[in-house]
Amino acid sequence: MERGHLLNKRILFMTGKGGAGKTTLAAALAVAARDRGKRVCLVGVGQSPNLCFIFSRDIPVYVETPVEKNLTAFTLDPYKALEEYVGLQLRVETAARMILSNRLIHYFMQAAPGWRELVTLGKIWHLHQLPASGGRALKFDIIVVDAPATGHGLSFLRVPSIFMNIIRFGPMQSQTFDVQSMLTDKARTAVCVASTLEEMPVNEAMQVLETVLTPLGMGLGVVFANSVISPLFNGQGRAEYETLRADTRAMEVLAGLFPDSGASLFNAAEEREKRAVQSRDYLEILENQKHAPVIRIPHQYPGRVDLSGVKKIADIINAALDREA
Numbered sequence: 542m543e544r545g546h547l548l549n550k551r552i553l554f555m556t557g558k559g560g561a562g563k564t565t566l567a568a569a570l571a572v573a574a575r576d577r578g579k580r581v582c583l584v585g586v587g588q589s590p591n592l593c594f595i596f597s598r599d600i601p602v603y604v605e606t607p608v609e610k611n612l613t614a615f616t617l618d619p620y621k622a623l624e625e626y627v628g629l630q631l632r633v634e635t636a637a638r639m640i641l642s643n644r645l646i647h648y649f650m651q652a653a654p655g656w657r658e659l660v661t662l663g664k665i666w667h668l669h670q671l672p673a674s675g676g677r678a679l680k681f682d683i684i685v686v687d688a689p690a691t692g693h694g695l696s697f698l699r700v701p702s703i704f705m706n707i708i709r710f711g712p713m714q715s716q717t718f719d720v721q722s723m724l725t726d727k728a729r730t731a732v733c734v735a736s737t738l739e740e741m742p743v744n745e746a747m748q749v750l751e752t753v754l755t756p757l758g759m760g761l762g763v764v765f766a767n768s769v770i771s772p773l774f775n776g777q778g779r780a781e782y783e784t785l786r787a788d789t790r791a792m793e794v795l796a797g798l799f800p801d802s803g804a805s806l807f808n809a810a811e812e813r814e815k816r817a818v819q820s821r822d823y824l825e826i827l828e829n830q831k832h833a834p835v836i837r838i839p840h841q842y843p844g845r846v847d848l849s850g851v852k853k854i855a856d857i858i859n860a861a862l863d864r865e866a
């Protein structure tokens with residue numbers, strides 16, 4: 542890991558292929574940081590039904606919503622961020638709203654590439670600088686961002702460097718510079734990658750690690766090998782299982798005892814074994830790369846992770862980070 546403990550950074554981005562567990566793991570990282578005494582802001586980019594499910598509550602767009610002790614959730618919407626930004630520049634919010642609701646400007650914004658990403662990152666920069674009321678310097682010690690899925694997530698992180706070459710003067714230029722400095726400051730910011738142990742997510746994770754982040758100049762945090770399925774049997778258990786399976790008499794007795802479920806029990810066991818073997822091969826690929834340490838997150842049964850599951854994963858993360866240190 543680059544320079545210092547992961548949870549001592551100021552901003553963590555969680556990225557990875559769609560469905561790889563970004564929201565679950567971003568929530569778990571946020572809880573893990575909170576459990577270490579940090580005041581945390583968990584930022585979802587765009588609406589996230591899973592975040593609402595995890596915290597069993599609505600998280601209205603653009604409202605800092607306390608969801609747990611020392612843990613605030615925030616759903617970031619680029620239009621709202623732009624409105625806030627223009628309002629701050631003009632110092633009048635209603636004027637900002639009037640300008641932005643102008644039809645011509647609306648059309649222009651639909652077509653203009655990159656502004657959504659830029660204002661979104663600008664708002665994240667703003668959140669990490671927010672002063673606290675009463676004594677402490679900063680409102681949040683750490684911002685955990687549940688970033689968009691890899692394809693889009695990477696262009697999302699690349700936008701400020703592109704804009705740096707386009708905008709050459711004015712307030713936008715210095716703000717773009719601030720955002721880019723935040724992204725590339727490895728002491729402050731790190732990108733974490735989530736991957737389930739299947740071909741496509743692992744390929745995407747490797748691509749992020751090998752090609753994209755290094756040229757972007759950003760720091761890497763950890764790779765989460767998510768939903769690891771452990772084998773059902775050890776060596777001896779496997780041999781006993783095979784013997785039982787080959788014993789016709791035993792199978793007849795079993796079929797007599799469980800006429801409905803006997804066969805499906807064996808099928809389920811074999812299916813799980815197949816997944817465990819596949820899981821092991823992809824885990825090896827992730828663990829053999831040298832860019833970032835890997836934290837294994839076991840598959841949580843029955844498969845939809847609620848707050849108690851997220852807290853279990855947070856404990857796994859903290860234990861792994863302690864071993865790492």
Ligand SMILES: Nc1ncnc2c1ncn2[C@@H]1O[C@H](COP(=O)(O)OP(=O)(O)OP(=O)(O)O)[C@@H](O)[C@H]1O
Nearest residue numbers: 559560561562563564565591768840841844845846
């Ligand atoms: N370790 C795990 N064990 C079991 N289920 C998991 C695990 N991690 C995530 N899940 C489940 O997988 C589903 C997808 O997870 P999540 O919403 O976190 O993924 P995502 O990458 O944010 O998806 P999207 O790209 O759609 O935003 C959810 O139902 C979640 O509860």
Ligand SMILES: [Mg+2]
Nearest residue numbers: 563564589591
């Ligand atoms: Mg998600």
